[in-house]
Amino acid sequence: MNSLLSSDKRKALGFVAAVFLLILAAAASVLFGLKSFDFATVIGSYSSFTGSDEQLIIRTSRVPRALTAAVIGCSLAISGVLLQAMTRNPLASPSILGVNAGAALSIVAMLYWYGAVFSFSQLMWFGFIGAGITACLIYIIAMIGKGGMTPLKLILTGSALASFASSLNSLFMLISNETLENALYWLTGSLSNSNMNHMLQMLPYFFIAWVIALFMCRSLNIMAMGDDVATGLGQRMAWIRVVTILVVVILAGGSVALAGPISFVGIMIPHISRWIIGNDHRWVLPYSAVLGATFLLLADLLSRFLLDSKEVPVGVTTAILGVFFVVVLVRRKTLGQI
Amino acid sequence: MARSSKRFISLKISALALLLFVALILSIGLGSLHVPVLDVIKALVRMGEAKYQLILFELRLPRITAAILVGAAMAISGTILQALVRNPLASPDLMGTTSGATAAVVAFITIMNGQISVAWLPLAALVGGCAASALTYMLAWKDGSSPLRIAMIGVSISAAFGALTIYFTIAGPTYLVSQALGWMAGTVYGTSWNHVIVLAPWVILCGLIALFQSRTLNILEVGDQIATGVGVSVERKRFLFIALSVILASSAVGIAGGISFVGLMAPHIARKIVANNNGVVLVASAIIGALLLLLADLIGRTVFVPMDIPAGIFTAILGAPFFVYLMYRQGKRG
Numbered sequence: 295m296n297s298l299l300s301s302d303k304r305k306a307l308g309f310v311a312a313v314f315l316l317i318l319a320a321a322a323s324v325l326f327g328l329k330s331f332d333f334a335t336v337i338g339s340y341s342s343f344t345g346s347d348e349q350l351i352i353r354t355s356r357v358p359r360a361l362t363a364a365v366i367g368c369s370l371a372i373s374g375v376l377l378q379a380m381t382r383n384p385l386a387s388p389s390i391l392g393v394n395a396g397a398a399l400s401i402v403a404m405l406y407w408y409g410a411v412f413s414f415s416q417l418m419w420f421g422f423i424g425a426g427i428t429a430c431l432i433y434i435i436a437m438i439g440k441g442g443m444t445p446l447k448l449i450l451t452g453s454a455l456a457s458f459a460s461s462l463n464s465l466f467m468l469i470s471n472e473t474l475e476n477a478l479y480w481l482t483g484s485l486s487n488s489n490m491n492h493m494l495q496m497l498p499y500f501f502i503a504w505v506i507a508l509f510m511c512r513s514l515n516i517m518a519m520g521d522d523v524a525t526g527l528g529q530r531m532a533w534i535r536v537v538t539i540l541v542v543v544i545l546a547g548g549s550v551a552l553a554g555p556i557s558f559v560g561i562m563i564p565h566i567s568r569w570i571i572g573n574d575h576r577w578v579l580p581y582s583a584v585l586g587a588t589f590l591l592l593a594d595l596l597s598r599f600l601l602d603s604k605e606v607p608v609g610v611t612t613a614i615l616g617v618f619f620v621v622v623l624v625r626r627k628t629l630g631q632i
Numbered sequence: 633m634a635r636s637s638k639r640f641i642s643l644k645i646s647a648l649a650l651l652l653f654v655a656l657i658l659s660i661g662l663g664s665l666h667v668p669v670l671d672v673i674k675a676l677v678r679m680g681e682a683k684y685q686l687i688l689f690e691l692r693l694p695r696i697t698a699a700i701l702v703g704a705a706m707a708i709s710g711t712i713l714q715a716l717v718r719n720p721l722a723s724p725d726l727m728g729t730t731s732g733a734t735a736a737v738v739a740f741i742t743i744m745n746g747q748i749s750v751a752w753l754p755l756a757a758l759v760g761g762c763a764a765s766a767l768t769y770m771l772a773w774k775d776g777s778s779p780l781r782i783a784m785i786g787v788s789i790s791a792a793f794g795a796l797t798i799y800f801t802i803a804g805p806t807y808l809v810s811q812a813l814g815w816m817a818g819t820v821y822g823t824s825w826n827h828v829i830v831l832a833p834w835v836i837l838c839g840l841i842a843l844f845q846s847r848t849l850n851i852l853e854v855g856d857q858i859a860t861g862v863g864v865s866v867e868r869k870r871f872l873f874i875a876l877s878v879i880l881a882s883s884a885v886g887i888a889g890g891i892s893f894v895g896l897m898a899p900h901i902a903r904k905i906v907a908n909n910n911g912v913v914l915v916a917s918a919i920i921g922a923l924l925l926l927l928a929d930l931i932g933r934t935v936f937v938p939m940d941i942p943a944g945i946f947t948a949i950l951g952a953p954f955f956v957y958l959m960y961r962q963g964k965r966g
Contacts, residue, residue, distance in 0.1 A: 385784055389791075438960045447959060450721050453787050454955040457725065457892055461948030469939055482798050557791055604802055613795035620788040621771050624781055 297572035305571050312584045316364070319591040323360040324352065327598050331356075354490070362488040363594045363608070364587040366553055367563075369500055369545040371586025372507050374560030375567075375579055379514040380538045383448055384623070387560030388546035390449060391432050392456035393425050394555035397547045399459040400424025406466040414492045418499075418551040425547030428455060429539050483556030483609030485594050496548050503544040506537065507579060514575040556609045558616025559586055565623060641906050648905070648919045655923055656700070659930045660692050690824075698823040698831065698887055699929045699943065700922040703894055705835045705884040707921025708842055710895025711902070711914050712877040715853040716870060717782060720958060723896035724881035726782070728789035730892065732764020733757040733885035735793040735800065742804025754830050754886030761882025764793055769874065818891035818944020820929055827887050834883040838876045839918060846911035849873060853910065891944040893951025894921050900958060924950075 299308050325331050331348060339349035370388065377386040388394050400420045404412065412420075432455060436448045513534050516524045524531055549556065567581040590608065597611040660676075661667045667675075667684055675684045706724065713722045724730050740756040768789045772781040842849070848869050851859045859866050881895065902917035928943035928950070935941075 390787065435956050435959065438956075449783055449787060450955075451959065453726075453783075453790075454952050458948055458952035461892065461945045465941065465945045468941065469936065482795065557795075600799075601803060606799060606802065610795040610799050613791050617788045617792035621785055624784045624788075625771070625774055 297568070298570045300572075305577055308570065309577075309581060309584070312581060312588070316584050316588045316591070319588045319595070320360050320364060323363065323591045323595050324356045326595060327356065355488075358490040358493060359485050359488040359594070360591060361490070362493045362552055363485050363590045365493060365497065365500060366485075366549045366556065367559055367586040367588070367590025368583045369503070369549050369586075370556065370559040370590075371563035371567075371582040372504065372579065373542040373545040374562075374586075375564045375575070375582050376507060376510075376514070376538050376542050377560070378564055379518045379575060380535060381448060382518060382520070384565070385449060385561065385620075387558070388425075388542065388549075389456075389555060389557035390561060391429075391452035392454075392459060393428050393432070393542070393546045394550050394557065395456040395459035395463075396428025396431075397421045397425040397550035398555050399463050400427070401551065402463050402466050406470050414489075414551075415495055418496060418548060421547035421551030422543060423547075425550065426539075426543045428459070429543055431455065433539070482607045483550075483554040483612075484605075484607035485553050486605050486607070488553070492552060496552055499544055499548055503541045503548075504583070506541050510534070510537065510541075511576040511579050514579075515573075518573070518575070554607075554609060556590070556612055558612045558619070559590055561623075562616055562619045563589060565619075637907070641912055644906055645912070645915055645919070648916055648923075652700075652919050652923050652926070655926050655930075656696060659696055659926055660688055662930060662934050663687075663692060694825045694828050695820050695823050695929070696926060697828045698820045699925045701828065701831050701835050702820065702884040702888040702891060703898070703921040703923070703925030704839065704918040705831075705880040705921075706891060706894040706925070707898035707902075707917040708835075708839050708914055709877040709880040709884075710921075711899040711910070711917045712842060712849065712873050712880075713895070714899050715849050715910055716873055716877070718853060720900065721896070721955070722782075723893070724877065725790070725892050725895065726786045727878070728764035728768045728786045728793065729761040729878055729881040730885055730890050731790040731793040731797070732767075733761035733882040734890045735764075735797040736760020737886060737889070738797045739800040742800050754834070754883050757886030758879065758882045760793075761885060762878050764789055765874070765878045818889040818947070819932070819940070819942035820888045820925075821933075821940050821942070823887060831883055831887045834879060838880050839914075842873070842876050843911060843914055845869070845872070846909075846914055849910045888925075889942070889944060891925065891947055893947045893954070894924050896958075897947075897951055897954050898924060900954075 299305050324336055325333070329348070329351060331352060335348055336352055339352045343349060343353075374387040377388065377391065378384060380386075397420075400423055401417055404417075404420045432448070432451050435455075436451045513529060516527055516529050517531070517534060521531055524534075546560075563582045563586040564578060567578045567585055571577045571581055590612070593611045593615065594608045597606040597608045600606045600611065657669060657672055661669055661672045665687060667688065671681070671684055672688065675681075675688045678685075709729075710723045713724065713727065714720055716722075734757075736756045736759055737753060739760075740753060768782065768786045771789075772785045774781070848864055851862060851864050852866065852869060852873070856866050859869075884891065898917045898921035899913060901920050902913045905920075906912045906916045924947060925943055928946040931946050932941040932943045
């Protein structure tokens with residue numbers, strides 16, 4: 295496959311450029327919004343904190359929000375890369391396969407049964423468990439029947455599970471007004487309630503998952519060639535699959551616990567990375583991580599300005615941007631065989 | 633042989649119709665106020681007590697009629713789509729029809745904010761549903777359409793319209809959020825005779841056209857080349873059927889919101905009961921769809937009293953395992 299950047303040197307340079315872009319996006323995310331600040335104010339709120347309104351906004355809202363966006367964008371993009379490599383399906387991603395919806399359902403169900411008594415670290419585990427159960431279900435259901443896990447079956451299963459989960463979600467929301475207050479939050483992802491503590495609690499899990507994903511790059515390359523080749527080259531496929539699913543569950547479940555289900559990041563970013571640097575996962579993974587973070591930061595920035603009076607949840611923005619992308623992707627010649 | 637099996641099929645259809653009628657009578661009687669069966673029948677022939685008359689005719693009957701019409705519309709729409717796409721897993725949800733209609737309706741509710749009569753709601757739904765399915769169909773068209781391309785683009789278009797729905801919900805006043813949520817889940821709560829009068833002509837007209845054209849649908853299902861060979865203008869007929877399917881599904885959404893999985897389940901159950909002839913399947917599937925939604929609504933309004941749970945939630949809870957079963961069976965057949 296022809297890619298934009300071919301030599302290793304150019305890829306490395308491109309990566310530096312992507313990181314630079316990420317820093318710019320993060321800065322823009324802190325600086326611009328309903329209120330815009332300059333750099334001096336931002337630095338001042340950490341070096342000489344006076345407790346003024348502006349400094350409070352920066353410290354409790356803007357900076358946590360930018361960091362959360364970056365962390366989630368990165369995690370969702372990585373889980374998309376892993377899922378696409380594992381299922382050898384260019385359209386796999388946590389939102390299409392219903393993993394996000396499952397995680398959201400598990401959190402909403404717990405909130406419904408026990409009320410808002412949970413600390414964030416408990417919610418986080420509910421997210422993990424929900425994502426884990428859904429991932430296993432999809433895997434099992436899609437394996438049933440002729441031809442194993444074909445792309446069409448995987449997508450239909452995912453969309454059926456997702457609509458099942460969202461129906462149960464609305465059931466819980468409708469029979470309990472308390473849960474309804476959080477309704478929109480769990481229907482679509484939003485970053486407006488980002489909280490520094492929550493992000494920091496989640497970070498260690500994410501970090502471990504990122505590192506494991508990076509170490510798996512070589513296995514991913516081999517896995518993408520097909521089971522027979524991979525087994526022939528001495529890879530223990532079952533073991534690699536289990537680890538991949540675990541990493542995806544932590545990344546997707548954790549993201550949902552932090553910000554609700556945000557769709558289409560996991561499907562778009564890996565394709566953009568592959569378009570830039572080809573199919574080698576040793577490059578695709580880091581590129582996707584950086585580009586995913588940048589994309590979500592920019593999408594969040596955009597959603598602050600879409601409506602005059604209120605903020606649009608970032609999940610709405612990514613979904614609308616994502617559709618154009620998927621349509622182009624599905625119509626492309628390389629997917630001619632599907 | 634042919635005659636006896638034909639008689640057998642009409643027997644089965646009559647049995648289904650009878651089942652629907654029994655469910656209808658039961659459903660009218662059950663509710664927060666139980667009305668004995670005998671009184672129901674008395675009230676239906678206008679000889680019952682005045683208090684029953686009011687509850688039954690002004691509250692329950694319109695709601696139940698709406699459930700029957702919506703269920704039948706969804707089922708016919710699903711039957712047509714499954715035959716056209718030649719894929720047993722197709723349904724109006726897959727083409728983006730349901731989510732497009734929902735987005736249009738929520739936009740209508742929140743942006744117009746009750747300034748325009750509800751009678752226009754089905755029209756809004758129709759426009760939204762047609763727009764979304766047309767978009768899916770056109771975008772998936774590339775030297776013909778493939779099931780996976782339709783599925784994939786349909787899923788994405790649905791997601792985008794879902795996002796738009798939430799956008800409209802937020803853009804409008806907060807007190808409408810709960811109303812919009814209930815709507816999205818799919819419910820026939822609060823339907824009146826006005827709704828029924830708006831919906832009925834569409835369903836009956838489109839249903840009859842589909843029934844009269846069912847022979848063409850059979851031929852289309854076999855394959856484009858054979859259809860052309862026996863003198864059917866494939867593209868024109870296909871367009872007609874897609875239009876019928878979209879009109880049925882979106883006018884149903886206009887009345888009842890996003891009722892999911894009925895369009896998927898009913899045709900399969902129908903095919904299991906009667907032969908694989910689309911004309912018969914259409915009738916059976918319409919009855920079964922009506923029955924499904926009637927029962928879902930009955931559960932929704934009786935089990936969780938005093939709450940009224942949207943029927944769409946129960947059809948989804950029933951539909952997802954059904955979907956898994958379909959997948960399993962499809963795999964076994966090879």
